[in-house]
Amino acid sequence: MKLRAAVFVAAASFAACEWVADPMSYTREEVPRFKAKTEHPAPLQNPTSLKVMAWNVKYGACRVDFWFDFWGDRVQLSSTEVNDCLSKIAALIREYDPDVLITEEIEVGSKRSAYVDMVQYLLENTNLKYGTFAATWDSRYVPSEGVGRINLGNAIHSRYPIVKAERIRQKDRTDQDPLTATFYLKRGIARAELDLGSGRTVAIYGVHTEAYDQDGTKQVQIKQLYDLAKTETMPFMMGGDFNELPPVCDERADAGTPESCEGKLRLTEFLDERASSKGTSFAQPPYTPSVMKPFYDDFTPYIPLSRYGVGEANQRRYFTHSVLGPDGKNDEGVSGTWNRTLDYLFIRKTDTWRDTDVIQEAGRMGITQDAIRLSDHAPVVGTWELR
Amino acid sequence: MKTALLVSLVSSLALAAPRPARDTADVGKQGDYSVGIFNPLRIAILDGVELEANPLVFFVAPNVNARFRVIGGPLRLTAEAGLSLPTFGMRLMKGFFFPTWATSKNDIGWMLIPRVGVLLSGTVLDNDVWTVRTDAAFRVPLGPNSATQLNSFVAPLDILLAAPLTGVCARAGGAYDHAFGDTFRLRGEANLFITGGQGNLNVDGASVGPIAPLSELIVTAHVGLDIAVFKQSRITVGVLWANYDQGQTTTVKGADGFSERVRVRSNNFLPTLDYIWAGF
Numbered sequence: 001m002k003l004r005a006a007v008f009v010a011a012a013s014f015a016a017c018e019w020v021a022d023p024m025s026y027t028r029e030e031v032p033r034f035k036a037k038t039e040h041p042a043p044l045q046n047p048t049s050l051k052v053m054a055w056n057v058k059y060g061a062c063r064v065d066f067w068f069d070f071w072g073d074r075v076q077l078s079s080t081e082v083n084d085c086l087s088k089i090a091a092l093i094r095e096y097d098p099d100v101l102i103t104e105e106i107e108v109g110s111k112r113s114a115y116v117d118m119v120q121y122l123l124e125n126t127n128l129k130y131g132t133f134a135a136t137w138d139s140r141y142v143p144s145e146g147v148g149r150i151n152l153g154n155a156i157h158s159r160y161p162i163v164k165a166e167r168i169r170q171k172d173r174t175d176q177d178p179l180t181a182t183f184y185l186k187r188g189i190a191r192a193e194l195d196l197g198s199g200r201t202v203a204i205y206g207v208h209t210e211a212y213d214q215d216g217t218k219q220v221q222i223k224q225l226y227d228l229a230k231t232e233t234m235p236f237m238m239g240g241d242f243n244e245l246p247p248v249c250d251e252r253a254d255a256g257t258p259e260s261c262e263g264k265l266r267l268t269e270f271l272d273e274r275a276s277s278k279g280t281s282f283a284q285p286p287y288t289p290s291v292m293k294p295f296y297d298d299f300t301p302y303i304p305l306s307r308y309g310v311g312e313a314n315q316r317r318y319f320t321h322s323v324l325g326p327d328g329k330n331d332e333g334v335s336g337t338w339n340r341t342l343d344y345l346f347i348r349k350t351d352t353w354r355d356t357d358v359i360q361e362a363g364r365m366g367i368t369q370d371a372i373r374l375s376d377h378a379p380v381v382g383t384w385e386l387r
Numbered sequence: 388m389k390t391a392l393l394v395s396l397v398s399s400l401a402l403a404a405p406r407p408a409r410d411t412a413d414v415g416k417q418g419d420y421s422v423g424i425f426n427p428l429r430i431a432i433l434d435g436v437e438l439e440a441n442p443l444v445f446f447v448a449p450n451v452n453a454r455f456r457v458i459g460g461p462l463r464l465t466a467e468a469g470l471s472l473p474t475f476g477m478r479l480m481k482g483f484f485f486p487t488w489a490t491s492k493n494d495i496g497w498m499l500i501p502r503v504g505v506l507l508s509g510t511v512l513d514n515d516v517w518t519v520r521t522d523a524a525f526r527v528p529l530g531p532n533s534a535t536q537l538n539s540f541v542a543p544l545d546i547l548l549a550a551p552l553t554g555v556c557a558r559a560g561g562a563y564d565h566a567f568g569d570t571f572r573l574r575g576e577a578n579l580f581i582t583g584g585q586g587n588l589n590v591d592g593a594s595v596g597p598i599a600p601l602s603e604l605i606v607t608a609h610v611g612l613d614i615a616v617f618k619q620s621r622i623t624v625g626v627l628w629a630n631y632d633q634g635q636t637t638t639v640k641g642a643d644g645f646s647e648r649v650r651v652r653s654n655n656f657l658p659t660l661d662y663i664w665a666g667f
Contacts, residue, residue: 018635018653020540032638032640032645032646033644033645033646034645034646034647067486067487067489071490072490072491073486073487073488073489073490073491074486074590075486076588077588077595078587078588078594078596078598078599079596079598079599079600080596081588081596108648109635109636109650110634111538111599114598114599115599115601115634115650116599117648119648120648140539140540140633140635140653141537141538141539141540141541141633143483144482145482145483145487146483146485146486146534146537148537148538149634149635
């Protein structure tokens with residue numbers, strides 16, 4: 001393997017020609033599978049349940065505010081910053097010790113994240129031996145704010161062998177000029193089939209839908225996720241950053257009607273939205289929680305709506321996202337804290353969850369790492385009871 | 388009309404003698420000049436002394452290079468010394484190649500870039516010229532700087548900005564220029580560049596750690612064809628190849644079906660085109 005790799009690298013060094021920006025011209029295709037080089041404990045054979053975690057890891061930046069956040073203007077991290085952050089992320093993962101990990105905004109060779117292969121880093125620094133990476137943004141150089149080379153995507157890590165890995169293309173935005181669209185990320189879904197032993201195979205989906213569109217792309221992408229889940233023949237778990245609020249209410253309903261969101265769910269004016277972001281390409285588009293309703297109707301969410309509750313006081317403990325970290329204050333002087341739910345785990349309607357939660361801070365579920373300082377998203381976790 | 392234009396162009400090709408080879412140790416007689424759109428303006432202010440500047444960027448990045456004939460004759464040796472002030476021009480690229488830094492005081496620092504070099508040329512056959520050269524440019528900081536190397540796929544831009552962004556850019560190279568009759572010149576050139584390291588990432592005047600290291604070696608080769616037009620001018624077309632580390636990776640699949648991600652050097656090909664107007 002080493003000799004072959006060396007020969008390949010030598011040849012590739014003089015033959016490597018790549019896209020300026022990969023147009024991601026695929027519909028559905030297999031992607032490489034990776035494995036740890038270090039020894040890992042063998043997983044339990046024929047498990048009756050799987051501990052799962054989904055986490056948007058913000059490219060290993062922890063709480064460094066980037067330019068599109070509007071609370072800072074960084075475009076690049078030092079090697080020290082990335083390695084420090086990843087070591088804490090890996091420590092939290094080891095503490096929870098999942099069988100399956102879904103990560104979004106994970107990078108494998110981006111200038112901004114010090115060209116670190118984060119997929120391999122997590123393989124070597126957790127108990128997860130197998131992994132796959134579905135690139136959703138692969139550009140040699142993004143000529144915007146000096147972003148430079150970027151290779152970002154969704155990853156799935158597992159204790160169990162990944163026997164097949166693929167990515168499934170999502171619909172692109174239609175509200176961008178051709179030049180911007182060329183260099184913009186191309187959303188896709190990671191799918192991995194895990195061999196649990198004795199011929200049992202499950203499918204895992206890692207998802208991350210659009211965040212900034214003004215043309216309804218995210219809603220179309222969420223519908224695509226729903227259709228995929230509906231047609232999946234294997235036992236499956238779908239998790240990740242849906243960039244959408246839970247369907248506690250219907251945002252289209254008039255105020256005063258039973259379906260109205262008034263008093264039930266905050267849709268706008270989150271504490272981490274900076275005024276200067278409004279009107280820019282990174283303004284928060286209106287949320288449409290109603291698009292999540294089919295997921296709650298037809299699948300089993302890790303936190304049911306009855307537990308999620310109505311109103312911020314009840315919902316707060318399940319919030320998963322804040323652009324602003326705890327060390328930053330918004331323009332009104334309020335410190336950043338989790339303020340909305342965007343991340344989910346779903347399984348078949350006939351399957352069940354136990355021990356589900358959002359690891360928001362140190363102490364939750366016995367975890368000592370402080371998740372709010374490790375990303376702008378909190379890890380969402382649960383134990384999937386296999387039938 | 389088309390025929391008339393073609394006849395006019397062909398008849399205007401200078402057939403008396405080949406155009407002189409470019410980018411050699413040759414320094415013109417007083418009053419000689421040449422200028423391209425991308426190639427620099429070069430004026431011989433004295434016999435054996437030329438001044439050179441790139442007019443395309445001169446008003447945003449003032450630059451001047453002086454060339455002095457040290458040895459004349461069949462073997463020519465020329466020394467070069469130059470200075471540029473690139474900061475303002477670089478700041479015009481904020482928002483694209485550099486951050487805007489909208490919420491902090493980070494910026495591209497003021498700096499001077501001195502440059503020195505030597506070229507040695509010789510004539511073989513009747514009109515062929517070989518050249519070897521070495522030069523180096525350095526950054527003299529005049530204030531704090533937060534800008535980092537581009538690591539883009541446009542090699543000339545990365546090389547141009549290597550000294551301002553990494554602190555140094557040194558070159559060793561050679562070229563051979565062959566005349567095909569009086570109309571064409573074919574030129575081949577190869578260069579090795581060594582840049583400074585990526586350095587530390589400076590935020591608000593303080594280092595937050597080292598930037599991920601990349602190879603500091605850049606290899607380029609250029610093949611170009613000069614076509615004589617009118618009395619003393621030429622059109623030049625060519626291809627530039629550059630091989631350097633841009634952080635590119637690729638995956639290598641093993642016999643067990645699992646892959647490994649490995650770093651590779653990138654290759655870039657750029658077409659080159661210019662019209663060079665000259666006078667003697």
